[in-house]
Amino acid sequence: MHTENKDREDLAHIVINTNASIIVPTYKEVQNIPFMIDRIQRLRETLKVDLELIFMDDDSRDGSVEAVARAGFDWVRIIVRTENRGLSAAVIDGFRAARHPILICMDCDLSHPPEKIPQMILALGSGQQFVIGSRYVPGGSTDDDWGLFRWLNSAVATLLARPLTSARDPMSGFFALRKADFDRAQDLNPVGYKIALELIVKCGFENVGEVPIHFANRAHGESKLTLREQLKYIQHLRRLYIHQFGNAMHFLQFMVVGASGVVVNLGVLTILLWLGLPETVSLAGGILVSLVSNFLLNRRFTFSYARENAILPQFLGFLGASAVGMAVNYAVALTLRTQVLVDVPYGIYIAALTGIVCGMVFNFLGNRYLVFRKRYVEK
Numbered sequence: 001m002h003t004e005n006k007d008r009e010d011l012a013h014i015v016i017n018t019n020a021s022i023i024v025p026t027y028k029e030v031q032n033i034p035f036m037i038d039r040i041q042r043l044r045e046t047l048k049v050d051l052e053l054i055f056m057d058d059d060s061r062d063g064s065v066e067a068v069a070r071a072g073f074d075w076v077r078i079i080v081r082t083e084n085r086g087l088s089a090a091v092i093d094g095f096r097a098a099r100h101p102i103l104i105c106m107d108c109d110l111s112h113p114p115e116k117i118p119q120m121i122l123a124l125g126s127g128q129q130f131v132i133g134s135r136y137v138p139g140g141s142t143d144d145d146w147g148l149f150r151w152l153n154s155a156v157a158t159l160l161a162r163p164l165t166s167a168r169d170p171m172s173g174f175f176a177l178r179k180a181d182f183d184r185a186q187d188l189n190p191v192g193y194k195i196a197l198e199l200i201v202k203c204g205f206e207n208v209g210e211v212p213i214h215f216a217n218r219a220h221g222e223s224k225l226t227l228r229e230q231l232k233y234i235q236h237l238r239r240l241y242i243h244q245f246g247n248a249m250h251f252l253q254f255m256v257v258g259a260s261g262v263v264v265n266l267g268v269l270t271i272l273l274w275l276g277l278p279e280t281v282s283l284a285g286g287i288l289v290s291l292v293s294n295f296l297l298n299r300r301f302t303f304s305y306a307r308e309n310a311i312l313p314q315f316l317g318f319l320g321a322s323a324v325g326m327a328v329n330y331a332v333a334l335t336l337r338t339q340v341l342v343d344v345p346y347g348i349y350i351a352a353l354t355g356i357v358c359g360m361v362f363n364f365l366g367n368r369y370l371v372f373r374k375r376y377v378e379k
């Protein structure tokens with residue numbers, strides 16, 4: 001059985017000497033606020049370092065402001081936000097307002113044990129860039145009454161983030177990092193709930209440490225994690241994948257479109273040959289028709305960030321950029337057919353396919369860097 005006392009005993013042996021800012025996003029947490037302040041106060045007394053506590057409240061109007069005032073501590077503040085609401089945005093604003101060199105983020109519902117903060121700060125001191133209060137490393141746990149659905153949900157969300165970070169619990173809302181590293185972060189896009197994952201990916205943190213925690217059930221009130229927030233996660237993942245794997249993601253989509261182009265190309269070739277046109281013309285016809293289908297599909301998917309741009313100049317650019325690839329394709333195919341594969345069965349198809357592969361590499365490079373240039377950077 002897990003107890004708070006056990007966490008507190010562990011604390012007795014830890015000495016830290018860095019001040020830290022604890023940022024707590026809140027929405028209608030008035031019932032939990034006095035308990036949070038109390039837990040952090042006890043931690044301050046044990047540690048003898050300066051901890052500031054900032055509640056980042058999205059205009060709850062439930063007496064939260066009064067509850068903080070009633071406590072009457074100069075190291076506790078509440079900042080009321082009225083614009084750009086949302087959990088991640090609130091956390092980012094809080095990190096900006098923080099005064100100390102170490103930043104901690106945690107829920108207000110007492111599901112995250114503040115007693116683990118010293119260990120997290122120590123881990124930052126010993127080479128970690130980002131430290132998670134983690135449910136999924138040995139020693140970590142959650143209260144028993146997590147239903148199957150919540151467990152499965154969390155497991156799937158975590159699995160989908162696996163290519164982005166090897167951390168076991170990147171979904172955690174309990175984490176620590178240095179203010180200096182946060183200040184350097186660029187392109188932060190505070191969408192949804194997964195602010196830790198956003199920071200790990202956008203700051204490029206490689207050394208991510210995890211301190212096991214016991215994740216308790218929320219003390220009072222209800223979770224604000226709605227289904228809508230969960231769906232936003234998929235959108236968030238797509239952005240993070242593009243951020244992380246940029247060119248590779250584009251190239252992968254380009255390859256898939258290219259594969260469809262191969263089918264179109266060979267299909268048209270077959271039809272034109274069947275109609276009795278000469279091979280020289282049929283090869284060219286296959287290339288041209290697939291060029292148009294590739295253009296339309298790439299505009300829709302691969303380079304969707306440039307979809308707003310005018311289509312005609314883009315198509316001319318696509319033709320221009322593909323001209324070299326097209327010429328390479330046609331030249332290779334025709335040379336192979338007339339010089340090498342003269343009497344080979346299906347020689348015309350082998351020639352056409354080889355031409356396609358050779359043309360493709362040229363096409364990708366030309367389009368990526370010339371035609372579908374970025375107007376703005378997608379985050």
Ligand code: GDD
Nearest residue numbers: 025026027056057058086087090107108171173223224225
């Ligand atoms: N300022 C602000 N604005 N705070 C918010 C908002 C908002 O729109 N929505 C939620 N919060 C606050 C809550 O008041 C709470 O203190 C904290 O953010 C986390 O919200 P919960 O409602 O407690 O979320 P949860 O417990 O279901 O989800 C937690 O665990 C997840 C992993 O299982 C959070 O820590 C998530 O970040 C985490 O992914």
Ligand code: MN
Nearest residue numbers: 107109111218
């Ligand atoms: Mn919570």
